[in-house]
Amino acid sequence: MSIDWKRFDPGGFYDEMISSPGYPRAVARQVASYLRSLSTEEIKARQQAAESAIVEMGITFTVYSEGSNIDRAWPFDIIPRIIAAREWNKVSAGLEQRLRALNLFIDDLYGAQRIVEDGVFPAELLANSKNFRREVVGVKPPFGVWAHICGSDLIRDHKGDFFVLEDNLRVPSGVSYMLENRVLTKRVFGELFEDASILPVADYPAQLFDMLAAISPRPLDFPEVVVLTPGIYNSAYFEHAFLAQQMGAELVEGADLLVGDDDCVYMRTIEGLQRVDVIYRRVDDLFLDPEVFNSDSALGVPGLMRAWRKGNVGIANAPGSGVADDKVVYAFVPKIIKYYLDEDPLIPNVETFVCLHDDERAYVLDNLDKLVVKPANESGGYGMLIGPKATKKERAEFARLIKADPRNYIAQPLIKLSTVPTLVDEHVEPRHVDLRPFILQGQDVYVTPGGLTRVALRKGSTVVNSSQGGGSKDTWILDTEAS
């Protein structure tokens, strides 16, 4: 028995491959009929091939549990997620618009603060921001860019429309899995690549390197770029090592670097101290420099901020860029785009209620059973309330939390996330997905074609985080008009 699309029911959700039982969408027709042509054994064999490739290639993520770290094999579903290139081009333009505006916003906040003065962004939000770093006020990084690498989470609703759910501007992760997922799909479904125009993603490490090289303080042909990792115990260590290796950059820890009397950054190598030009840091702001931030941080480099302020080293993302990575700031992004670019947002936000505003808070408290409530500064899906699924007690607890610290909470209606067919035992079922594209900004802006699709493997679940039972899929931007 093979896959029978007639028995595949998307229910009330927007399935991206099958519009209704038996009817694949135009963009996915070829893949759907190809999948149908495979026997159950063949599909199983391919899933197994993918799983053994994951072990062989050492694609892991690290979970911290019961006091020790475990490297787990990366969970991957072989059925790709397909998006039409025409549709994607609009999304891509929207992502570029968004990052340009956010960088203007960050640059303004650490400069003249025009947006606050003009009354578009409330001063009290800034005053309470956990990620606003007074220490970097007045710094002018190259091109006025602070967030060089952004991972925005997109979702599609019951009509298939795209929305931005959040922007990750601190140390967004996942891009290595996007790249590895493509390698896996090529191995498993190589024949599908013959006739289809699937936009390649493998260019990312080169794009990343070029962007980093562009912010080097010294105009060299081969600036010394390093990836700064918190070390082997970090959950994204695999990715840090992967990107360093792909870019041909050194993977360093804080103790490998020092700041000299000349306020330049050096790394300790067996050939002596070597000047470092650009640091792609995967360490949070507060651990970067014990002289300025968290003084007992062993992950950072004493004097690093001094070197950066003097323009002797490039840091991506710039310290302080997290100020725009805040779910309350998120609510203002449409206004931010309008304010700086005088444009309407090309991708809408999910409707968001800011609990700081009295009327919106009152609405949220009255409708907790219909809303999703999120703290402003958590990531990884932690600390959330999914109102319709929560118990009365949980809702009461959140009502208390919101009243105690309104600035820290936002609420959104529960979106009916789109689905993609996913292997479950011997057949396929719809499972909810989101999408994290990666956007780079240096002198220019680059958007990955597609991104990392995360899938909630549990039936009905919308939690896609790999630490909480999520998996991933390869994402195809398919150009059906090219041939």
Place this chain on the structure above:
Amino acid sequence: MLSRVAERLYWMGRYLERVESTARLVNAYTNQILDLPKGVDPGWRRLVDLNGASAVFEGHYQNYDERNTVKFLLADSFNPDSIASALAMARENVRTTRDVLPTEVWDQANEMYLYCKENAERGVLRKHRFMFLKQIVIRCQQITGLLTGTMSHDFPCDFIRLGRNLERGDMTTRIVDSAVSLLMPRLDAPTPYDNLMWVNVLKSLSAFQMYRQHVRHRVKGEAVVKYLLQDSGFPRSLGYALARAEALLGHLPRNEAPLQRVALIQRRVKEAALDTMALDEMHAFIDQIQAELNNMHEQISATWFSLEALPAVQTQVQAAAP
């Protein structure tokens, strides 16, 4: 190459060698005591003394009997030089340098670590000890083989081998010295077992067979010491380890100071008139060599690992000026 990575690889080489040489040593001792008549002190204590670990030992044990000593050397985590501890350190160094090592090396190191964790306590018992130690030696050899056969012979590999050879030189001098110090007080009244002890020294370093082939003498104290310190062909002799270290240092950048040090020790060792030395002179001589080996380690560390002392110069800095 990053200093931190170089340092971890160097220690990985040292710890793995420590694991293997401890396994060989305990095995040789276990075999020897089977030959001793009742009432003769088998000298388990020497195994603890030769690592300079008697204070740690006495913090946990009342007497130097076989069970305590062997457990201390094989399994005790409070002994930093036990097979279990050294292996845990070796594994940690492999684990944190996985990106420069062949994958199989990590797999093997991890497997050996798990094997040891599972079996070290049992290996203390005489009936299981031989099997356990044999496994440890074989597994160490397997890693050495993997490194030789699957890793580019450039800087990272040089640091591993450097660590291994310094550790070997160190262990060989310790073992020789422990025999010398034991014989010193009873110079005037040698026992019939003294000669057997020199055989055991050779066996502890897996050197008995090669000694017989190359020295042709019957086993005799001075000849054994000469062989283990000065021979240039036997891989566990000090002379050989120093020659290897010199060759490895020759590949590395900024190697002037470490090369000078190794040349100095080599000269000392080669020129020592071991045949004419009295035991106490020999003991003093080995002490000095041990101190030199330690200086050698400090020099390597200062040159390539710590780099604190280096001024932040490097010519590229000036090139950046407008």
